[in-house]
Amino acid sequence: MTISAEEASRVLAEAELLYDEANVDRAIERMATQITDELNGSLPLFLCVMTGGLVLSGKLLPRLMFPVELDYLHATRYRGATQGGELSWLAKPRASLRDRVVLIVDDILDEGHTLAGIIQQCRDEGAQEVRTAVLVDKQHDRRFNNLQADYVGLRVDDRYVFGAGMDYKGLLRNVPGIYAAREI
Numbered sequence: 001m002t003i004s005a006e007e008a009s010r011v012l013a014e015a016e017l018l019y020d021e022a023n024v025d026r027a028i029e030r031m032a033t034q035i036t037d038e039l040n041g042s043l044p045l046f047l048c049v050m051t052g053g054l055v056l057s058g059k060l061l062p063r064l065m066f067p068v069e070l071d072y073l074h075a076t077r078y079r080g081a082t083q084g085g086e087l088s089w090l091a092k093p094r095a096s097l098r099d100r101v102v103l104i105v106d107d108i109l110d111e112g113h114t115l116a117g118i119i120q121q122c123r124d125e126g127a128q129e130v131r132t133a134v135l136v137d138k139q140h141d142r143r144f145n146n147l148q149a150d151y152v153g154l155r156v157d158d159r160y161v162f163g164a165g166m167d168y169k170g171l172l173r174n175v176p177g178i179y180a181a182r183e184i
Ligand SMILES: O=P(O)(O)OC[C@H]1O[C@H](OP(=O)(O)OP(=O)(O)O)[C@H](O)[C@@H]1O
Pocket: 049, 050, 051, 052, 053, 075, 076, 077, 078, 079, 080, 084, 106, 107, 108, 109, 110, 111, 112, 113, 114, 115, 166, 167
């Protein structure tokens, strides 16, 4: 489901700005420092989770001043909707995960089914260690298996958010801050 440009403009105009670009960048800087402290020297396989993980990946990668191998995967359970469904795999990483330290990079941890499915897949494919980084951690009590990410940028309340890689019904991933939609 994709909305029109007019509707997206209206949603953006009426949305509440939760974190501006400077806040997002500072959070990513903190994540980069933590990741560097813990993963420098392990030649991690950095796995960008398409599509939402693209912006965090693009901002995080140049802040990691040590060797990293970059690949991506595409697993989705929302497909532009605001309610999640079954996890479907649109692309798996090309690189072998066997015996690798893997860093999964995604935009948001909400109910956790997406990240849990990806972690399980990485383990099944022989990863030695799986670490997870998300720009946004949504606060509520519906989290699958109480899953937490290793590296978290920002926390948001239990509202549908968009921007900084996250879509509103297929659009607005490009806006640099993080917004909460007034209505969905
Ligand atoms: O914790 P969960 O409730 O599982 O939700 C989090 C997932 O939802 C979004 O993905 P989506 O399926 O919308 O794909 P996208 O990255 O293409 O937006 C987001 O990018 C996370 O991967």
